[in-house]
Amino acid sequence: MNFFAHLFLPRRSNNYRSKLLHHHILLFFIITLFAGSFLFVQVKRNYPQILGISSDITSEKLLILVNKKRLENGVTPLKFDESLSSAAEKKAEHMFSNDYWAHISPDGTTPWFFIQNSGYEYVYAGENLAKGFSSAEEAVDAWMKSEQHKENLLSSSYQDVGFSVMIGELAGEETVLIVQELGGRDSSLAQSPAGFEILSPTIPASVQAATSVKPYINSMFLSSNIYSGILGLFILVLVLDMWMVQKHKILRISGHNMDHVLFFITFLLAGLLIARGVVI
């Protein structure tokens, strides 16, 4: 108990400044975090089966969520299509191998090229892309918030859909990429949504297996927890230290804890802003 009081509260044993706020302890944390960053990258590169990004996003979850949105908006649910799914997978592979993040590749390859090559004969076709999302719900919500993507998701011109969820590197950054290819073979096939309900979609096991390769430790989860844990710990210590100093009217020469608390809160928010996913 005394040890924790020594770490967290200003008292005689720590010269009336929480031990965790002493310069050499701060320096220890800084050096450990820098070394940890280096180690993190090395382990991820050399042992991706142990430490890497993993995702619980599956084609099945995406299909259920998309169809839920369509039903809520009075549109016929989409059917899972293996050809469109294969087109989505080829598109995702093409993006990773050519290192681009766009509907049309730098060499001019359009989404329709992948859809046609998959054998799907479309009258209408569309594509939605998303990257960096940690859940299917977040990705579908982001599509629904963007007018263009929402229009695609809710269009009655489409009857079929295929997804690919792939992990890889874009612009030197490891990310989870979601490709959604939408297709309509015949506009006269568009049906009334009445009578449809969300059922567990039947998706071939081969498609599901391709989206569920998992390392032992999810590095995104681990690093974000350590990040918020460390900043949270220092915010707590600073607030406790500030409270005790005011309560006991301790006079000392140091920076203002309130400044540091505001700074760390800003960095916590910065982490949230940096980690959010993006759709195009």
Next chain:
Amino acid sequence: MIVKTKHTGHYFSLLLILGLGLIGLKIAYPNRILEMEIIILTAILYVVWGIVHHHQNHSLNSKIVVEYVLIAALGLAALLFFISGAFGI
């Protein structure tokens, strides 16, 4: 009263620096390099703000400068750790 007004002005400027940093991040997204530049600039401005603030309060000394530098460096090191884990960069 004068002291209070001075503090209010100082804290307003600190909130402005930190708030602009967050707005900058929102605008820069998803340009990772620009995001990093904005984060580093925000941390540097925080240290400068701390020095100016304590100088004007006549409480500036080397220990306080080191404290602001260490706090800024801790924030940056933690964010670097997060980015390394999350994106492998």
